[in-house]
Amino acid sequence: MQDSPFLIKVYDKNFNFKAFVGDPISLVVTPRFNQTGTAALVVDLDHHAAPYLLEDGARLVIFLRGQQLMSGKIHRRSAEGPSVDGTLTVYLRDDFRLLHQVLGWPVPAADITAQGTSEYATYTGNAETIAKAVIDANIRLRLGMPVAMATNQNRGATVPDGVKFRFHPLYEQLFPAIEQAGIGITMRQGADGTGYILCDVFVPPVFNYTLTEDSGLIASWSWTDEDPTATRVVAGGGGEGVARIFRRATNTTLETAHRDVVEDFQDARDADTAALVQTRATEGLTEGEPKAGFAVQLSESANFQYGKNGLVVGAQVTISIGAVTRTDILREVTLSYTRDQGLVTTPVVGDIRDSPDRTIANFLARLKKGINDLKVSK
DSSP, rough: OOOOOOOEEETTTTTTTTEOSSSEEEEEEEEEETTTTTEEEEEEEEEEHHHHHHHOOOOEEEEEEEEEEEEEEEEEEEEESSSOOOOEEEEEEEEEGHHHHHHEEESTOOOOOGGGGGGGGESBHHHHHHHHHHIIIIIITOOOSSEEOOOOOOOOOBBBEEEESSSEHHHHHTTHHHHHHOEEEEEOOOOOOOSSEEEEEEEEEEEEEEEEEETTOOEEEEEEEEEESSSSSEOOOOSSGGOEEEEEEOOHHHHHHHHHOOOOEOOTEEEHHHHHHHHHHHHHHHTSOEEEEEEEOOOTTTBTTTTTTTTTTOOOEEETTTEEEEEEEEEEEEEEETTTTEEEEEEEEEOOOOOHHHHHHHHHHHHHHHHHHHHHOO
C-alpha cells in the first residue's frame, strides 16, 4: 500500500469545511487547460466523510503535494453494495464549469425587460481585462454568485474587435480568443474562511526539459496525427440575404504542403463589421489546422513530478520519441491514485482526435455554438 500524495477536503455549499478524506480507495483527477476539469473519488460506504459527500451542493478541494489542484461541486453520486463492504463514488466538475453554465447578457446590469436596449455587450482590451470584466459582470454582479476577481494585471494580448455577448454561454465567446491572446483562466476556491471562488488568469509556462524514452521519464506512449479539416474558411456575418457580409481566410502553406483544398463555412452572425467577420474566418482556419498529440504515461521521481518546474496544464512541452518531436500545449493530465498502485500520471500534449468521445464532444460543441448564434441573432 502506498501513501496518497493528495489531500482531499470536503465542504458544504456555503464553503464551510466538513471533513478530510485521508484514505480514498481510489481517486482520478483530470485538470484541463482552459476547459472543465473532472474528478472521481471512491471511498468506503461507511467512511466518516460519506454523509457530507451526499449533501446537496457538497464541494471538494483537492491538493497535490500541498498545491491546490482543483476545486468544484459534486454533481453525481453512485454506490454499490452489500453495505458491509460497499463503496460510494462521487464525481466532480471543477469550478471552471461556471463559464459553460452562465450566459453573457447584452445589458448584465439591467433587468430582463431592458435587454432590448442593446444588441450586444461588447468587451474590449487585453485578454485578462476582457475575461475578468465578463465574469465579474455576469457571474458575480448579475447572479450574485460567490466569485471574486484577482487583481487585474492586464496580461495577454489585445483581442482584435473585442468579444460580444447576446445570451451566449460565456465560454463560447471567450474562447478561443482568450487562449490565442496568450492566457489561461483559473477558477479555484479561496482559502478557508474566504467563502468564494477566485477567478484569475496565468501566462502558460514553458517546460524546459524534453520528454524522451531514453531519459526514463516516459513509461509508455501513444501518438496520433490528422490532416487539416479546413484550409479555406468562409465566414458569414450578420444581416439577411444580400446584406450579409462574407469574408474568407486561406492557409496557402497547408494547401501547398498537402496539395489539397478543404473548404468550410463559419457562421458568425454575431459579427456586424467586415473586420470581425474576417476574424471569425481566421479563427475557423485555426480550428481546422492539422492536429497531432501524444498521450504519455510518466514515471515520476523525487526530481520529476507533475506541478514542478512548469509541468502543469497549459505549459508548452516538448516530446521526442523516435523520429517524431513535437512541441505543443499540455492540454490535460490524468492523475490516478489507488492504494495498490499509488500515483500514475498520464498527460496529453497537443490534441488527440482518435477518441470517439472527444470527436463527438467537439462536433456537438460546434453545432451548439452555431445553433446559439442563430437563436440570439436578430
